[in-house]
Amino acid sequence: MKSSPETPSAVAEPAAEEPDAVPEPAGSRAKVRWLVAGGVVVVLASAMAASGVYAMAGDIPRGTEVLGIDLGGKSRAEAAVLVGAEAATRSTRPVRINVDGREVTLQATAVGLMIDVPATIDAAVGSGPRLFGSRRLPPVVRLDEKKLEGALRKQIPGGRISKKKPGIAFAGVAPVAAYPQAGLDLDRGVAADSVRAAWPVGDVAVVPLVERTPVTTKAQVDELIAGLAKPAVAAPVTVTVGAVKFQLTPAAIAKGLVFRSDADGRLTPAIDAVKLRAAAAREFAKAETPAQQAKISLAGGAPKIVASTPGKVVELGDELLAVLPKPAPRTITATLKDTPASGTDAELARLGIKERVSTFTTYFTGGAKSPRSQNIITIAKAVDGAIVKPGQTFSLNGHTGERGYHNGYKDAPVIVNGVLEPGVAGGASQFTTTLFNAAYYAGLQDVEHKPHSFYFSRYPAVIESTIFYPTLDLKFKNTTPYGILIDTATTGRSVTVSMWGTRIYDSVKTVYGPRRNHTSPPTVHREDGPKCLTSSGLPGFTQDAWRVIRKDGREVERKKFTWRYDPEPRFVCGEEE
Template identity: 50%
Template sequence: MSVAPVPHRRWLIAALASVLALTATGAFAGHAFSADVPRGAKVLGISIGGTAAEAADALRTGLAGKADQLAAPLTVRVGEQTATVQPQDVGLAVDVDATVARAVSRGHNPFATLFGGAEVAPVVSVDEARLAAALAPAAQQSGAAMTLPGVAFDGTTPKPVYPKAGRGLDAAEAADAVRDGWLRRGEVEVPLGEKAPVSSKDDVDRMVAEVATPAVSAPVTVTTPKGAVTVSPKAIAASLVITSDPKGELYSRVDAKRLRKALDKELAKVEVQPKNATIDGSGGAPQVVAASGGTLVDTAKLAGDLLPVLKRGADRAVAAGFKDVKPATTTGDLAELGIKEQVSSFTTYFTGGLSNPRSKNIVQIAKEVDGAIVRPGETFSLNGHTGPRGYAEGYYDAPVIMDGKLVPGVGGGASQFTTTIFNASYYAGMKDVEHKPHSYYFTRYPAVIESTIMYPTLDLRFTNTTPYGVLIDTSHTDSSVTVSMWSTKVYDSISTQYDPKRDIQQPKKVVLEDGPTCIATAGSEGFTQDAWRIFRKDGKEIKREKFTWRYNAEPQFMCEAKKPPLTAKP
């Protein structure tokens, strides 16, 4: 066996290098006179050879033919959970111009052309923020959210909330994984990584010492052209927010809305509230009560000016100005919207007087809704109008239904107002969008056509489908709440016709341990019933709508002291 001498091997290598160099030179020279995108280039099987413009047109046409494939939902695995992502919802798409640019770049690279094949991978775009939002529920279930640092207040005592690392979604990594996996795999896996807040325990302690503690050490005097207002430590604690951004970076601010609520009685000394135009029907013929403007302390500016003062131990004073506020509804608005007569009114009754916590809740929510305007085509949301109904918003603990029995809960009684406004909208001819009757039947409400509410999961919503605006007017006595709706009548009358009850079920007796959370009830029958809303116009029935509900039998709950366990005799 003979072996070629070394010089000969060097000649072979040199010859091969020369061939490759000539090939490359020839490729570059040839490409200088060729199209922008090499012939045979494909993206997702779509031929795109030609000029850049021709390639872009060809790619767009080809993608249009794959519209169903590109719009198909994508399954994304996040840890142990999966999420279904709609491409259009997160901006997931093929970037045509960037893909063509990539194909042009490949054409300029002879080695990519020689060894990379004709297929060009598409450039995929995605909205990182929207994708992260779509994957957030799955990430939260699969990972462990980090504890963001902050400072809470127990009365006027600062309570530190220290940071804690967790496992969560990295928005940039998730976007990269989805870009890479879309159109290539049936399921894309997005990794979860450890996420730690950027602020430390020492940062929280520093915030307590430098901001929270001095903030509530003494009141602050707010001077205005109409007199002084005192911001008590309690009001400061209620409006000072010490929290962190999504990365865990601590910051502090005074919340203007909380500040206004905390200073409600103090501000009343110097402010004039605007008054909306309303209709007063108490005298028989409706009378328009004219609107008037108001003068309010600029609490948005005051909140910003107050923060540096809170850090001081002395000279705790700040000046505040006023701003003119126009009424939300003017006399002209009422005329323009055709609000001229009462189209419905409904009253429900309660016991206990106005000092009862449940009654207070009913009156509070009624006040918040009073004067609301629902324009033609608009949908009114009770939860959306009032927002949360908690202690900070002026609500009290009263009985609510939880897990099938009555227990004390903040805002109890709001369902009575919900039933009242639902019936007022029902008899005004509004379109029912969302309402849910109680699980048990209460005789103080009309069967089937009544509604409960729970912020934020259960809402009451109706749409004004008439060509006129609707003004919601609320009033109360010490034993009743009334909701009236003013507009222009579209129907002669709206009435309710009931079918007989069916599938009647008797209540069972249930013994509960006596205590502050046990509320005894007499129980009630369970049954199913239909109610028909009947619309009449020009003296005849023009349509009817069916409402059906099944009430569970409410057990007869009895509160009894827990019996001591039996002990064996010696």
């Protein structure tokens, strides 16, 4: 068929040929795969390295929390500031404890509770890296386990603790056993761990009683009695110290040999040197020399430090314990150990006692040999040389103890329930008044004093004080930055108290107001007898007195003292006619 000129023929053009394929070298496809994989590894390694750098930035790993504080990325110093501030706010937080079902609250300071900031930071630094999330670390908490145990035991009702510790005591020289018994008890370690965990986060620490069995058994207690306690007191022990020999009697050994039971009920024998020395004081004194404390002497009218000298004491312990199970005769050789004086010369020098800052004298009648005068002299000697350190409060009753016949005091007139009658240590109030005035004019702080109920003309009105053991005391506080030495002196008609230290005030004076509210003395008839003391009577009145202290040219204190004196009755012995 002829093709139409209008219709082109449908002849297909040949397809373009693809270029010849280049043959692929062996292994090249694997190489491409490795290149791709290697790229991924490099990317991952780079990402991991970047993550590691992020996680370990600073001294403390990211995501580390302590006490609710994010420490991640912080330096040690930065973390210590943050944790320290938070620990300070929590240090005043009391700890609540449920001990054996009973909730109690203890002050943190009472049991030594504290957050150890340096140890807490060390734990945070060593906690290891963390890429995701956070890690809450507990703070390191310190406490005094013995104090905690003691405080908790006071809160446990009697009878709840059924565990019995073993023990051996002496009745005279006869050993007496206390046998152990398993039962409920407080576990110190459990209690401490519970408090450490609960206190920092404000939770209640739960401390149950647990079943415990003492370590030492009944048979072991019997062995200790047979092998040590009985032979220990069967005979004396001779102690040789150089050329000196002395003996420890069975009675003294029984006082010094103790058997201590710890929290686990483990019974251990020991020598209590303090108890042994007290029981055999005269024997030890044959070989020992007591230490002489440094003191201040006022010879020549000026304070001078007299140096301390060390003492020598007999040292006993394991060697005595080792010989006690043996039969008589028993001997040991002991050595002398130097023991320093408790106060040093340098400590005294730092007190700055260099001049007299006040002095006060009161007068009495009867001569030095009257019972009342003797009491004044006795108490003055007891106080002479006392030192009151800065910030310390001096108590006259605390310093002298009970004033009785045993330490040289005699019967003399005292006021008892508003009545004059003989009593031991009568006259001590005159010394008290003298001491009070010396402290008053030294500018020391009045802590406790009470004037007499009746006025006596030998004392300054209002500015005076009585004393009665143990209910009435004289106390004053050294509020100066220097030490105070109390110097006393007596004659047959006077007692003087001087305060030595460093003068810090220009002057201390008393300004009196007028006497008011006068009352007349009544006449009182008393039953005649040895307790009845007559008196002519004195009027009563009220008066004010101001202590005025000046320093650096200006008034720094004006303190008011007020007292109302009762009228002293005119006491008459015998019935009214």
